[in-house]
Amino acid sequence: MKGHFYSIWFRIVTAYFWTMVITMASIGFMIHLLNRFNVWRLLSMPMTSLHIVSLLALISLVFGSLISMFALHHVLNPITELSKAMHKVAKGDYTVKLNPPPHGPKSEMYDLWSSFNQMVQELNSTQTLHSDFISNVSHEFKTPLAAISGYATLLQDDMLSDEERNEYINIIIQSTKALTRMTGNILSLSRLENQAIISEKESFRADEQIRQCILRMEPLWAAKNISIFPELERITWNGNMELTAHIWNNLLDNAVKFTPCGGEIHITAYTEDPWFVIVFRDSGPGMTPEIQQHIFDKFYQGDTSHKNKGNGLGLALVHKIVTLYGGSIQVESVPDLGSTFKVLLPLSSSS
Secondary structure (H helix, E strand, O other): OHHHHHHHHHHHHHHHHHHHHHHHHHHHHHHHHHHHOOHHHHOOOOOOHHHHHHHHHHHHHHHHHHHHHHHHHHHHHHHHHHHHHHHHHHOOOOOOOOOOOOOOOOOHHHHHHHHHHHHHHHHHHHHHHHHHHHHHHHHHHHHHHHHHHHHHHHOOOOOOOHHHHHHHHHHHHHHHHHHHHHHHHHHHHHHHHOOOOOOOOEEEEHHHHHHHHHHHOHHHHHHOOOEEEEEEOOOEEEEOHHHHHHHHHHHHHHHHHHOOOOOEEEEEEEEEOOEEEEEEEEOOOOOOHHHHHHOOOOOOOOOOOOOOOOOOOHHHHHHHHHHHOOOEEEEEEOOOOOEEEEEEEEHHHHO
């Protein structure tokens, strides 16, 4: 920015310089013409030195003003347009776009305008993401809250049978759990958003943590008669136990959610220097390449029918945690042939 400032200042100084040069040259040329054609003798009154100086001053003022207006307009017009655009951005208009200035792609003003357009584009993207986030949060909270409110109202009916009452209570419990899970994911994502490193690490058996995750979710996969096949090497790893558990919980929950009744889920964990590798493979419906491109975006749900309930936060949280560890997560999926999520965590984290 400092370089841009000095460049603009140089243009202004140059404009004033050429204004003075052109003005003086024009005055000199006019004096030459007046002397050459002896115009002075046509005047009815004698020309004193004061008169000549006053006439030259008037001519200088007129010529200088005209040339200055033209030169400064040429130099300052891009700055004026930039200033107007910045005022619009300050008022919340992030659709502003400046056309390339006439100075050429290598000029300082071109760089300045390009940077401005890029900044506005980023602000617009951030604003859109913020609006989508609020809209999605409101929508996702509204659904379970409406279920809780509606079925709690129905429970006030004294004519309900025990079977209906239990059914309504179960729906309220499931809706409450969905709210709790979504709130936890949102809070975790918010906490990790500006976090650069993972702290509070300790050594623990990662394979045992995965087994505990499988046991805790038994009611979910057993209800769908899903078979789970864990192949886990004995792995002692150094990391944050709470955050690492989020990885297994969300990946397994995602696999159970999309695996049909009677399907299979294979979980493999092993070391392959320099990585600690964990693979979750399900026999679900799979995903198209378009869905795979956005699978780790917040609130993105490839199943637009909402047949499989979710809030699109679990995989976003997994991706954030894995990235903070310095690892990566890969997805391979073919429609109707299931999906495979492969997590690579650095073994160096164990040191």
